Amino acid sequence: MSPIELHSTKPRPTASPLETFVACAQQMLDPATPEPMRRAMEPRLLGQLPALRALGVFELFELRDPALRAWLLDELDGLETALKQPRPDILSEQT
Numbered sequence: 001m002s003p004i005e006l007h008s009t010k011p012r013p014t015a016s017p018l019e020t021f022v023a024c025a026q027q028m029l030d031p032a033t034p035e036p037m038r039r040a041m042e043p044r045l046l047g048q049l050p051a052l053r054a055l056g057v058f059e060l061f062e063l064r065d066p067a068l069r070a071w072l073l074d075e076l077d078g079l080e081t082a083l084k085q086p087r088p089d090i091l092s093e094q095t
Contacts, residue, residue: 017051020044029065046075053079 015023024045027033033041052058053076063069 017048017055018057021048021052024048025063025068029068049075049079 024041028038028041028045049072058076063072
């Protein structure tokens with residue numbers, strides 16, 4: 001993947017969740033990445049978490065960067081909490 005592709009804020013239609021996650025994480029960890037670009041990468045990176053969690057990626061690999069690991073663990077905990085909460089039954093509200 002070329003550096004030009006890594007700096008694009010538009011998702012590539014053929015990029016897998018793992019490719020997108022790694023590209024975004026690399027940009028976020030690069031000290032040369034401007035802060036606005038880092039902020040633009042956050043939602044893309046977080047958007048990959050459900051798919052990566054479902055694939056079991058975080059059971060197989062550990063993130064070495066402590067700050068990134070702590071942030072993503074918090075986000076994954078939030079995702080787990082959201083999944084455990086009951087969804088409102090839309091059909092019963094229509095009667």
